Amino acid sequence: MAQIEQRMLDGLLAPGDRLPSERELSQLLGVSRPSLREALRVLEALGIVEVRVGRGSDGGTVFVGTPGSxxxxxxxxxxxxxxxxxxxxxxxxxxxxxxxxxxxxxxxxxxxxxxxxxxxxxxxxxxxxxxxxxxxxxxxxxxxxxxxxxxxxxxxxxxxxxxxxxxxxxxxxxxxxxxxxxxxxxxxxxxxxxxxxxxxxxxxxxxxxxxxxxxxxxxxx
The missing domain is CATH 1.20.120.530 (GntR ligand-binding domain-like)
Structure with a gap:
C-alpha cells in the first residue's frame, strides 16, 4: 500500500489508470501475491480503487475518478x-x-x-x-x-x-x-x-x- 501511495503522490498513478495484472504488479512491487491482494482489498474498501471482474479492458484494478463512501x-x-x-x-x-x-x-x-x-x-x-x-x-x-x-x-x-x-x-x-x-x-x-x-x-x-x-x-x- 505504501508503494502504491507513493506512486500516486509522485503523479505516476491517476484516476482512471489501470494497474498491471496481479502477477506483474507483485513482481514490480517485490511483494507476494497474497500481500498484494490484501492491499488491494483495503484500497477498494477505502474507495481508492475498483476491482472489476473480467479479462482485458473489462477487468482489472482501476483507480476511481470520484470520491466514494x-x-x-x-x-x-x-x-x-x-x-x-x-x-x-x-x-x-x-x-x-x-x-x-x-x-x-x-x-x-x-x-x-x-x-x-x-x-x-x-x-x-x-x-x-x-x-x-x-x-x-x-x-x-x-x-x-x-x-x-x-x-x-x-x-x-x-x-x-x-x-x-x-x-x-x-x-x-x-x-x-x-x-x-x-x-x-x-x-x-x-x-x-x-x-x-x-x-x-x-x-x-x-x-x-x-x-x-x-x-x-x-x-x-
Missing part, C-alpha cells in the same frame, strides 16, 4: 467507538457550516437556490417518515455546502452527516412528536436559506450556529 464509513465506525466526543463533532460541524454560509452567500447561483428550495419543499411532505426527513435534511446541508463551489468541503460535510445520520434518525424516532420538531427545524432551514440568498452572512452564521447547538442541547446528535 470510504471516508464516511471509516468516520462512522470511529464515532461509534467513541474516538471523537460529541463536543468535537459539534464544534467541527459548527465551523464547517458557518464557513459554508459565508462562502455560499458569495458564490451560490440561482440554480443552487432553486434546488435548495425544492429540498425544503420535499421535507414538508406529510407522508415523510423520520428516516426520510433526516435523509433530506442531510441533503439540504450537503447541497448548501456544495453551493460554496468547494468540492472537498462538500465531501467532508457529506461524510460527517452520513457518519452521524443513524444517531439523528434514532433521536427523532424517540421524540413524542417528531413532526413538531421537524416543523421547527424547517423554519430554521428557511431562515438560514433566506440569509444566504440576501447575503446577510452575520445573520446566517448566527442562525446555523443555533440550529446545530439547539439540536444537541435537547439530547440529539
Amino acid at each position: 470510504g471516508f464516511a464509513n471509516l468516520l462512522r465506525m470511529q464515532l461509534a467507538l467513541g474516538h471523537f466526543g460529541d463536543g468535537d463533532v459539534l464544534r467541527t460541524r459548527s465551523m464547517l457550516e458557518e464557513w459554508a454560509i459565508v462562502e455560499a452567500s458569495a458564490h451560490a447561483g440561482e440554480q443552487d437556490f432553486r434546488e435548495l428550495e425544492a429540498l425544503l419543499g420535499e421535507m414538508d411532505a406529510p407522508e415523510l417518515t423520520a428516516r426520510g426527513f433526516n435523509r433530506l435534511d442531510t441533503e439540504f446541508h450537503v447541497r448548501l455546502t456544495e453551493a460554496t463551489g468547494n468540492a472537498l468541503a462538500s465531501y467532508l460535510m457529506s461524510s460527517l452527516r452520513m457518519a452521524i445520520q443513524r444517531n439523528m434518525i434514532e433521536a427523532y424516532e424517540k421524540l413524542p412528536d417528531w413532526r413538531r420538531t421537524a416543523r421547527s427545524v424547517q423554519e430554521e432551514h428557511r431562515a438560514i436559506l433566506h440569509a444566504v440568498r440576501t447575503g446577510d452572512t452575520q445573520r446566517g452564521v448566527e442562525l446555523v450556529r443555533h440550529h446545530i447547538i439547539d439540536f444537541y442541547a435537547v439530547g440529539r446528535p
Whole structure:
C-alpha cells in the first residue's frame, strides 16, 4: 500500500489508470501475491480503487475518478467507538457550516437556490417518515455546502452527516412528536436559506450556529 501511495503522490498513478495484472504488479512491487491482494482489498474498501471482474479492458484494478463512501464509513465506525466526543463533532460541524454560509452567500447561483428550495419543499411532505426527513435534511446541508463551489468541503460535510445520520434518525424516532420538531427545524432551514440568498452572512452564521447547538442541547446528535 505504501508503494502504491507513493506512486500516486509522485503523479505516476491517476484516476482512471489501470494497474498491471496481479502477477506483474507483485513482481514490480517485490511483494507476494497474497500481500498484494490484501492491499488491494483495503484500497477498494477505502474507495481508492475498483476491482472489476473480467479479462482485458473489462477487468482489472482501476483507480476511481470520484470520491466514494470510504471516508464516511471509516468516520462512522470511529464515532461509534467513541474516538471523537460529541463536543468535537459539534464544534467541527459548527465551523464547517458557518464557513459554508459565508462562502455560499458569495458564490451560490440561482440554480443552487432553486434546488435548495425544492429540498425544503420535499421535507414538508406529510407522508415523510423520520428516516426520510433526516435523509433530506442531510441533503439540504450537503447541497448548501456544495453551493460554496468547494468540492472537498462538500465531501467532508457529506461524510460527517452520513457518519452521524443513524444517531439523528434514532433521536427523532424517540421524540413524542417528531413532526413538531421537524416543523421547527424547517423554519430554521428557511431562515438560514433566506440569509444566504440576501447575503446577510452575520445573520446566517448566527442562525446555523443555533440550529446545530439547539439540536444537541435537547439530547440529539
